[in-house]
Amino acid sequence: MTTLEFRNVTKRYKVRGAGDMLALDDVSFSLESGQTIALVGQSGSGKSTIAKILTQLERATTGEVLLDGKPIPHRGPGLRRYRQRVRMVFQDPFASLNPYHTIRHHLERPLRLDKVVPKDQVESEVMALLERVRLDPSATVDRRPHELSGGQRQRVAIARALASRPELLIADEPVSMLDVSIRLGVLNLLADLQRESNLGVLYITHDLATARHFSDRIMVLHHGVVVERGDADGVILDPQHEYTRALRDASPDPDRHFAGPAGTASLRS
Amino acid sequence: MSLTTAPATAPTDDASATEPQRPRRAPRIGQSFAMFRNGKSLAGLAILGVFVVVAVLAPLIAPYDPLEKDFMALRQPPSAAHWLGTTHMGEDVFSQIVYGTRGVLVVGFLAGVLATLVAVIVGVVAGYVAGWRSESLSALTNVFLVIPGLPLIIIVASQYEDPPLMLIAGVLAITGWAWGARVLRAQTMSLRNRDFVQAAKANGEKLWRIIAVEMLPNLTAIIASSFVGTVTAAVLGLTTLAFIGVIPITNLNWGTILFWAQQNGAFPDYWWWYIPAGLCIALLGMALSLVNFGIDEYVNPRLRSAGERARAARRKGLQVDGGVTEVRTVSGTGDDARAG
Numbered sequence: 272m273t274t275l276e277f278r279n280v281t282k283r284y285k286v287r288g289a290g291d292m293l294a295l296d297d298v299s300f301s302l303e304s305g306q307t308i309a310l311v312g313q314s315g316s317g318k319s320t321i322a323k324i325l326t327q328l329e330r331a332t333t334g335e336v337l338l339d340g341k342p343i344p345h346r347g348p349g350l351r352r353y354r355q356r357v358r359m360v361f362q363d364p365f366a367s368l369n370p371y372h373t374i375r376h377h378l379e380r381p382l383r384l385d386k387v388v389p390k391d392q393v394e395s396e397v398m399a400l401l402e403r404v405r406l407d408p409s410a411t412v413d414r415r416p417h418e419l420s421g422g423q424r425q426r427v428a429i430a431r432a433l434a435s436r437p438e439l440l441i442a443d444e445p446v447s448m449l450d451v452s453i454r455l456g457v458l459n460l461l462a463d464l465q466r467e468s469n470l471g472v473l474y475i476t477h478d479l480a481t482a483r484h485f486s487d488r489i490m491v492l493h494h495g496v497v498v499e500r501g502d503a504d505g506v507i508l509d510p511q512h513e514y515t516r517a518l519r520d521a522s523p524d525p526d527r528h529f530a531g532p533a534g535t536a537s538l539r540s
Numbered sequence: 541m542s543l544t545t546a547p548a549t550a551p552t553d554d555a556s557a558t559e560p561q562r563p564r565r566a567p568r569i570g571q572s573f574a575m576f577r578n579g580k581s582l583a584g585l586a587i588l589g590v591f592v593v594v595a596v597l598a599p600l601i602a603p604y605d606p607l608e609k610d611f612m613a614l615r616q617p618p619s620a621a622h623w624l625g626t627t628h629m630g631e632d633v634f635s636q637i638v639y640g641t642r643g644v645l646v647v648g649f650l651a652g653v654l655a656t657l658v659a660v661i662v663g664v665v666a667g668y669v670a671g672w673r674s675e676s677l678s679a680l681t682n683v684f685l686v687i688p689g690l691p692l693i694i695i696v697a698s699q700y701e702d703p704p705l706m707l708i709a710g711v712l713a714i715t716g717w718a719w720g721a722r723v724l725r726a727q728t729m730s731l732r733n734r735d736f737v738q739a740a741k742a743n744g745e746k747l748w749r750i751i752a753v754e755m756l757p758n759l760t761a762i763i764a765s766s767f768v769g770t771v772t773a774a775v776l777g778l779t780t781l782a783f784i785g786v787i788p789i790t791n792l793n794w795g796t797i798l799f800w801a802q803q804n805g806a807f808p809d810y811w812w813w814y815i816p817a818g819l820c821i822a823l824l825g826m827a828l829s830l831v832n833f834g835i836d837e838y839v840n841p842r843l844r845s846a847g848e849r850a851r852a853a854r855r856k857g858l859q860v861d862g863g864v865t866e867v868r869t870v871s872g873t874g875d876d877a878r879a880g
Binding site for chain 2: 368370371385
């Protein structure tokens, strides 16, 4: 059982000539393997900052990130070990794959870097990874990202994240750049993979509907503060915080007609 | 569809049309050279190739030794014996031009390689790192950007009795790398924050690998164009230096020919003495510029000349001269409608 804990994390960005910008204000939560937490919030609420701190592309200003109770190292082999166990899927599959390299390169690199399998098994492991994300291995492996569709690319990005056999996966809005019709396919893939390998998934999104569909617990972030948390159904059906309510009412619901007072609620509050 | 979008979509259509023919295996080399696969680049490379062949095979092509003096044939106009006439010492101008190609190309390419190397190192590092290190490298680049090249070379060259080619190439490189470094820095800064670089970082790739394997291949077009640009500048610099007499006569190149022609009152009567050398410089400059135009258009298809875009649009059956808001009629084939 792996536990990742975010303890009282605050992040300030220095903005040139405009003082500091408080992106995260005293955020705490923990993520365990086998569990899916959805992190919901609008643009600029600090969702991606949490992802960046978790992958150590940014450092917390104050507070700690603990893996199995130990603070994560900021450099050296310790950081590499950590990064092997906690992987991230980026938001935009059109930007997160290098246009110059083939799919093979993208999947080989983490395998070689973390020495996941012996050298002579790298090739078969690449094929197995593509198989796992439901892509045709032989038809895909020598292609370049621009030859694939958005959904296929995101599957490659997921395969890359899984290559190092992580225990926790951070998915930063993994379907927001995809065509609506294929979102469900990618989300279901993530859910299947999560069950297969008992992954812990932090699902970052601004879409309450998929958050409910996909996760056990929901955390609502507003201006860098966690304003509400709880199990998925509870948060959606009985939101306590005003912002969560506005967020819920703003998302389209085919069962609800936009005539009543609930439909006219706006995010302006 | 409105006609205003036609020019923008035409080039992309062309690009995708050629794609399926590309072999799937070993695509890396194909992709690296894709920027040269257009009319302008190919024409430039062809001219360049001729000059390279001439330089390599100079002893086979030149009918005389370039410094062989024939006092029975002074200032002869072109004839069967001397294709481009002779100088005031009876030297064969054609042989001098053939041998002169060597000096020009060697110094040009040496300076180009050195300058590109410096530009890539300084530019990419300045673009990748942040803070004071980036700023100081940028300041260094700006200083070299405003150093006047020719006066510096004159000062350096005048310290030597017989400045070696290597030194001349080195000084031309020192004064020529800054522009490439600036462009590379800007492009690297934009690459640095792309997700695929962040992803490589999060995977735990080493810094040099991120730069060399993930970023550099995406900069090849800019590096190539900066290389070609410095070669052009170095060729012009070298011939200018030779022409004003800073580089001694032992180093034979097109500029030296012009120097001797000017010294001995060749203008304007003995045209065969200076026009061919001048034309060669212009031709080489044109070839290098063509290669660069080709690369630029590969990087940014919108740079293709308006006439070319209009022709491409017309081939698709679009009326280029029509009003902006006019809607294309689909009375023709259904294929056309979908192609737009």
